[in-house]
Amino acid sequence: MPEYQTHEHDVLIIGAGGAGLRAAIEASAAGVKVGLVCKSLLGKAHTVMAEGGIAAALANVDDRDNWRVHFADTMRGGQYVNNWRMAELHAKEAPERVRELEKWGAVFDRTPDGRILQRNFGGHRYPRLAHVGDRTGLELIRTLQDHGIHQGIDVHMEHTVVTLLKDGDRVVGALAYERERGRFKIFRAKAVVLATGGIGRAYKITSNSWEYTGDGHALAYQAGAELIDMEFVQFHPTGMVWPPSVMGILVTEGVRGEGGILTNTEGKRFMFGDIPDTYKTQTADNPEEGWRYCQGDKNARRPPELLTRDHVARCIVREIKAGRGTPHGGVFLDIAWIKEKMPDAPEYIRRKLPSMYHQFKQLADIDITREPMEVGPTTHYVMGGIRVDADTQMTPTLPGLFACGECAAGINGANRLGGNSLSDIIVFGKRAGEYAAKFAQENGVGAADDAQIEAAARRSLEPFDRGAAEGGKAEGPYQVQYDLQEMMQDLVGIVRREDEMQRALAGLAKLWERAGKVAVHGHREYNPGWHTAIDLPNLLTVSEAVTRSAIERKESRGAHFRDDFEDKDATFGKVNIVVRKLADGSMEVRREPIPEMPDHLKQVIEEMK
Amino acid sequence: MSVTATFRIWRGDAHGGKFEDYATPISEGMVVLDAVHQIQAGQANDLACRWNCKAGKCGSCSAEINGIPKLMCMTRLNSIPLDQPVTIEPMKAFPILRDLVTDVSWNFAAKLKVKKFKPRPPDAPDGSWRMAQVDIDRVQEFRKCIECFLCQDVCHVLREHHKHEEFIGPRLLVYTAALEMHPLDTEERVADLKKGHGIGYCNITKCCTTVCPENITITDNAIIPLKERVVDEFFDPLKGLWKLIRPKS
Numbered sequence: 033m034p035e036y037q038t039h040e041h042d043v044l045i046i047g048a049g050g051a052g053l054r055a056a057i058e059a060s061a062a063g064v065k066v067g068l069v070c071k072s073l074l075g076k077a078h079t080v081m082a083e084g085g086i087a088a089a090l091a092n093v094d095d096r097d098n099w100r101v102h103f104a105d106t107m108r109g110g111q112y113v114n115n116w117r118m119a120e121l122h123a124k125e126a127p128e129r130v131r132e133l134e135k136w137g138a139v140f141d142r143t144p145d146g147r148i149l150q151r152n153f154g155g156h157r158y159p160r161l162a163h164v165g166d167r168t169g170l171e172l173i174r175t176l177q178d179h180g181i182h183q184g185i186d187v188h189m190e191h192t193v194v195t196l197l198k199d200g201d202r203v204v205g206a207l208a209y210e211r212e213r214g215r216f217k218i219f220r221a222k223a224v225v226l227a228t229g230g231i232g233r234a235y236k237i238t239s240n241s242w243e244y245t246g247d248g249h250a251l252a253y254q255a256g257a258e259l260i261d262m263e264f265v266q267f268h269p270t271g272m273v274w275p276p277s278v279m280g281i282l283v284t285e286g287v288r289g290e291g292g293i294l295t296n297t298e299g300k301r302f303m304f305g306d307i308p309d310t311y312k313t314q315t316a317d318n319p320e321e322g323w324r325y326c327q328g329d330k331n332a333r334r335p336p337e338l339l340t341r342d343h344v345a346r347c348i349v350r351e352i353k354a355g356r357g358t359p360h361g362g363v364f365l366d367i368a369w370i371k372e373k374m375p376d377a378p379e380y381i382r383r384k385l386p387s388m389y390h391q392f393k394q395l396a397d398i399d400i401t402r403e404p405m406e407v408g409p410t411t412h413y414v415m416g417g418i419r420v421d422a423d424t425q426m427t428p429t430l431p432g433l434f435a436c437g438e439c440a441a442g443i444n445g446a447n448r449l450g451g452n453s454l455s456d457i458i459v460f461g462k463r464a465g466e467y468a469a470k471f472a473q474e475n476g477v478g479a480a481d482d483a484q485i486e487a488a489a490r491r492s493l494e495p496f497d498r499g500a501a502e503g504g505k506a507e508g509p510y511q512v513q514y515d516l517q518e519m520m521q522d523l524v525g526i527v528r529r530e531d532e533m534q535r536a537l538a539g540l541a542k543l544w545e546r547a548g549k550v551a552v553h554g555h556r557e558y559n560p561g562w563h564t565a566i567d568l569p570n571l572l573t574v575s576e577a578v579t580r581s582a583i584e585r586k587e588s589r590g591a592h593f594r595d596d597f598e599d600k601d602a603t604f605g606k607v608n609i610v611v612r613k614l615a616d617g618s619m620e621v622r623r624e625p626i627p628e629m630p631d632h633l634k635q636v637i638e639e640m641k
Numbered sequence: 642m643s644v645t646a647t648f649r650i651w652r653g654d655a656h657g658g659k660f661e662d663y664a665t666p667i668s669e670g671m672v673v674l675d676a677v678h679q680i681q682a683g684q685a686n687d688l689a690c691r692w693n694c695k696a697g698k699c700g701s702c703s704a705e706i707n708g709i710p711k712l713m714c715m716t717r718l719n720s721i722p723l724d725q726p727v728t729i730e731p732m733k734a735f736p737i738l739r740d741l742v743t744d745v746s747w748n749f750a751a752k753l754k755v756k757k758f759k760p761r762p763p764d765a766p767d768g769s770w771r772m773a774q775v776d777i778d779r780v781q782e783f784r785k786c787i788e789c790f791l792c793q794d795v796c797h798v799l800r801e802h803h804k805h806e807e808f809i810g811p812r813l814l815v816y817t818a819a820l821e822m823h824p825l826d827t828e829e830r831v832a833d834l835k836k837g838h839g840i841g842y843c844n845i846t847k848c849c850t851t852v853c854p855e856n857i858t859i860t861d862n863a864i865i866p867l868k869e870r871v872v873d874e875f876f877d878p879l880k881g882l883w884k885l886i887r888p889k890s
Contacts (some may be wrong), residue, residue: 072691072701074749076699078694080699131768134769135768137820137826139780139781139784142773145769147773149768165781171784178752181749181752181753184756187852212738212744241699243697275670275671277668277675282819349649394697395672395696396670508682508686510686511679559686560686561686564686573667621748
């Protein structure tokens, strides 16, 4: 085996978004040696794209809020297939995690009496999202970054992990390559935390960046971890639809929180026509009440635009399919209308939604203080992911492997509420860091044999061998990626059905074959073609997991909607869909009962009905 | 009929390189980064460029477009002339890695020299603080920074004079201003600004403000007030006199 540069840490964290940074801070505070590996530069991770806010029951704006309401909202939003223990911990611990950010320098918008301001968001009963205009994610990541760099964490930027290293079942490190130079490096660690985010790049229309290729999901799966809930992919209702080059870029739910309304080409506020029974008592039935809610009237119920994302996305799709969509295939999202209600509306909009104003002005020549936006659903988030223990975030099947944030599953169930991801990453990032440090303190160094390292390195370099061998005739990686994205969008998208998903499975088999033959050229230094070739198996793995899980769940629930099983089915409400890799390399799919919720939590749900 | 434009992209590494022309079809609403991606996918798989969010929020895709430091993802093709080749080259203030990618690690190292946030004790028993929105407005302006480093790139102190060892540059002065003007912060950084951070090198040509994609008023709102603090502390003649003649305790 060639001599590879080797780094040794007690805890290795893969991914430097909010979850990874929070885990790194916690682990290093526990006194262990921490390494942080990330694909991009520090502070560029997808967390910066989170706009609306961090959900935490601080009760600064409405004192009726508390963890019990937040817990019940999260479970209702997730259609009760969530890991209830994670939802409980999340609701209880989020306020403390937010206050901690303030201690580290975050500057949230303020209430008139000087406390952290909170805004309304879909599915949250009370104004609950601590925010900074519409750039909350940037504030969060920068705060963690600027605090973390003084903690003595070894940061390895622009490295991609190609495999986890194992000693028996235990995970003891990772093999990565440095994107700049193309060199492989071995990272040995007593505990490894995956915080790699989501899988949005498996779809054509997505709010996610190139990084979101399901790396953590795939690394864990290949190493023998289980993935659960993979059928639940969140399509955010409002992405940009025009011009084509910006299709999918996120338009924050904060627009609707501030009073933005959804209309079709007939000028109708179509959301009033379709309010699910579970939300009837909490939802306004007239525009006036909805507006009063957005203005902070505690006696008003929220407008139907603030129903959960899965539902709003489907209503938008229905309007478009019924021919009431805009010329560019979306619906209208109008915040400019509030000028009827407030004299200084343009100024208010620019102050509360500065980056939306900027984004539309610059990329679409639209002034959102004067005209409506055109929006449509965009692939945004995956509720499913690596199965972990709720308290420790360790995977049950692989000791020493932890996961947190979007790549871990459980808290969100069938649909995530807006604002719950920023709170998820700081609550469970902290827990993962804490328990990974503890594991590292209690366990010695493991050993990974050279054979697995050499095999992974060789596999990673195969696209170059093919490029050299075939003299430029073999297919490059980009077309395979495009074809996958197109297929997942068409066949395993917002509205699903058995026959289409079976076609997707057949298509995936062909794409696996093509991915195994792609060739790249040039050399290993900062070669995006090669990087894409290495990402492909990850994208294919998560796409297959999504498709197989979606076939298995023969009902509609949360973000998973099936044309051929339009209703919820109580028997599926009691199970999670679990996938894992079998010894022969194939993907096993099974249903597993959700553990019974303890009485004290059942009681909370009952009270909040 | 599709319209085609030519992009003259710098290709090379630390040892040298040259511009190469790529023609690619363009469509409505396209930004420079779209063109680069098209070229990367179709003609030059190994063309190196950084990018992430493609929405002006992460600050990864900084480059010089027709000589002007910009984010590629926020530069619409309809804002630049397409009847001649569009030149795209890497930032000049940092060492080249490959093609459009530069080694910006200096920025991360230099940031460590700025003393971290040190809050006063909490105002309330639950560990929280009280701050008025009007008192944080200016700090929030600075905290909009996406660390694209375009201001560092355009700053002649770094770009032409390579004072990276003595001067932290506009980005990190904005960072320092956000800490110094944070209502809760109690740390002392003025002496560092004068000595280690080289604020005196800035001669307020405001180039940084001009290129900032977040429209942060870098010079007027961040650097000049910091310069005033340095002046107050070290160059106030009356204060100097007082220091000389004050009774020693």
